Amino acid sequence: MSDARQGLVRAIHQFVPSLAARDAIGSHTLAVQTLLREMGFESEIFADEIKLELDGRAQPYARYRRQAYRADTWLLYQSSIGSPIAGFLAERREPKILNYHNITPAHLLEGWDPYVGEAVTNGRRQLELLAPGVSAAIAVSSFNRMELVLAGYRSVAVAPPLIDLxxxxxxxxxxxxxxxxxxxxxxxxxxxxxxxxxxxxxxxxxxxxxxxxxxxxxxxxxxxxxxxxxxxxxxxxxxxxxxxxxxxxxxxxxxxxxxxxxxxxxxxxxxxxxxxxxxxxxxxxxxxxxxxxxxxxxxxxxxxxxxxxxxxxxxxxxxxxxxxxxxxxxxxxxxxxxxxxxxxxxxxxFRLERTKAQFAAAVTTAISRPAGQPPVGQSPVGQPRLGHRVVRHTSGRV
Missing domain, CATH: 3.40.50.2000 (Glycogen Phosphorylase B;)
Known part of the structure; x- marks a missing residue:
């Protein structure tokens, strides 16, 4: 990856609400880290929850608060549920990429578990909160891309999850x-x-x-x-x-x-x-x-x-x-x-070599544009967005 080698972008670090083994998003996050390193970037994982079996593969996201802003560093958020990480990232100045796995609509869950219903409600709100500050998004399906466009995201690529068949x-x-x-x-x-x-x-x-x-x-x-x-x-x-x-x-x-x-x-x-x-x-x-x-x-x-x-x-x-x-x-x-x-x-x-190429292309396109600039001919679309206001975040996994 030429951008990494030329020093224009030094690092792309991932943030994920929960990192667990035998979990689709956890496995994808680990595969993305491997890919980003193969592309020449420094890449660490920061999480709100790290399961014991993956201790040492990630760091608590709160540790990143001590990191000073660097223009050569991008942050990649694995979005799947409400998390305090979203509010943390909204306050960071680094350019961001959002990788969207979907958030289940609250009406399907809240009658059975109000806690999880609140978590997914917050997750949907946080999508809008993050939209103005996200330079590019990667959806794992075209259906997810449609949801992001409606939430106000301007540049959304589609790349399936990284799965080793x-x-x-x-x-x-x-x-x-x-x-x-x-x-x-x-x-x-x-x-x-x-x-x-x-x-x-x-x-x-x-x-x-x-x-x-x-x-x-x-x-x-x-x-x-x-x-x-x-x-x-x-x-x-x-x-x-x-x-x-x-x-x-x-x-x-x-x-x-x-x-x-x-x-x-x-x-x-x-x-x-x-x-x-x-x-x-x-x-x-x-x-x-x-x-x-x-x-x-x-x-x-x-x-x-x-x-x-x-x-x-x-x-x-x-x-x-x-x-x-x-x-x-x-x-x-x-x-x-x-x-x-x-x-x-x-x-x-969905062969891994093919999906890795798709994901790498989406990342390359994202970081090749000035932060926040949509593709040529594409204008901001969607619904009114939430400002950077205080949102009560609830962590959890669905």
């Missing part, structure tokens, strides 16, 4: 795979969704779909939901709902699992199903493609963009329609194979 290739845990395969001996399809047990992921709609699918097509079908719980209240409501429909033995909440156990769930599944109401990207969709699973998904937010042609995306999640789509995919071998083949081709768009 080979990391999906884990040996399946033998005991888990045996248990899942044994459960299918008597018949019945195995449907899978991977993601946090959370109202915005709409696992309750998957339960409705399963009820319809079992009544019409496959009375022995099973639904496996893999992922940590967003809140005890939503998890318990989900289980109670399944029980009320007579599905207590057909809906399985696996919780958080190891990479080997996750591989077993993918290997034993017949289809990946998704009814999410809001996704900024949804990496498990790529994981399903990697494991050669056909996908049936409700086409909300960034889901159609991530799926591409690698799945059957429908415009409604009405249970009977969703169930019919699953049946169509599983009963038509030609369609199933076509979706798998297309999904394998679509995965090439």
């Amino acid at each position: 080979q990391a999906f290739d884990q040996p399946a845990d033998a005991a888990t795979l045996r248990r899942l395969e044994d459960a299918k001996v008597g018949g019945g399809r195995s449907l899978l969704f991977v993601g946090r047990i959370s109202p915005n992921k709409a696992q309750h709609d998957l339960v409705k779909m399963l009820f319809a699918y079992r009544r019409v097509y496959d009375p022995l079908a099973q639904l496996h939901l893999v992922g940590a719980s967003f809140s005890d209240s939503y998890r318990e409501a989900l289980l109670s709902f399944a029980h009320s429909l007579g599905l207590e033995g057909a809906v399985h909440l696996a919780g958080s699992v190891t990479p080997g156990q996750l591989a077993a769930y993918y290997q034993a599944a017949d289809a990946f199903v998704c009814c999410s109401d809001h996704e900024g990207f949804c990496i498990p969709l790529l994981e399903a493609m990697y494991h050669r699973l056909p996908i049936v998904a409700y086409g909300a937010a960034a889901v159609p963009e991530t799926v591409g042609g690698g799945g059957l995306v429908i415009e409604t999640k009405e249970p009977a329609r969703m169930a019919a789509a699953v049946h169509r995919v599983l009963s038509d071998p030609g369609l199933r194979q076509a979706l798998i083949v297309t999904g394998q081709a679509h995965l090439s768009d």
Whole structure:
């Protein structure tokens, strides 16, 4: 990267609300650090929360307060939730890049967990707070880019998250795979969704779909939901709902699992199903493609963009329609194979070497312009922005 070598930009440091292993944003942040260093920049990570397993990979962001302003240093913010880091960055003079992973709308969460609802509300406010002082933004999807434009960002590139697809290739845990395969001996399809047990992921709609699918097509079908719980209240409501429909033995909440156990769930599944109401990207969709699973998904937010042609995306999640789509995919071998083949081709768009090149190009473009200057022919757009006023920030992860 010539700008780094010529000394025009010496360092690009990252700021992230929480840095954790086996977390999509945490993994992306670490990959970005590696890329920035390969480009010739000094690059450190500063976080509000650093999980024990990554102690030493990042520093508390408060330490950066002692750093004097340097014109040759840029700051890159990984935005995904409300955080006191946003207010801290708004006060810094250095030019900034915002990498947007999406912030779940509060109305999907606040009824179940007011604390997280407040955190995402603050996160959305902070997007507007930061917009005037951010020189460029990088969205992980075109859907996210649209949200940033509406929030007042003037220069927004799109670059998918940095994912090592080979990391999906884990040996399946033998005991888990045996248990899942044994459960299918008597018949019945195995449907899978991977993601946090959370109202915005709409696992309750998957339960409705399963009820319809079992009544019409496959009375022995099973639904496996893999992922940590967003809140005890939503998890318990989900289980109670399944029980009320007579599905207590057909809906399985696996919780958080190891990479080997996750591989077993993918290997034993017949289809990946998704009814999410809001996704900024949804990496498990790529994981399903990697494991050669056909996908049936409700086409909300960034889901159609991530799926591409690698799945059957429908415009409604009405249970009977969703169930019919699953049946169509599983009963038509030609369609199933076509979706798998297309999904394998679509995965090439997310190869690490390709996404690194896209991200590097976005960074290069950002730092090649004077701070705050939009691209030629592009003017500020969006809604009125918040000034640099005091906002009560709530840290947390969704």
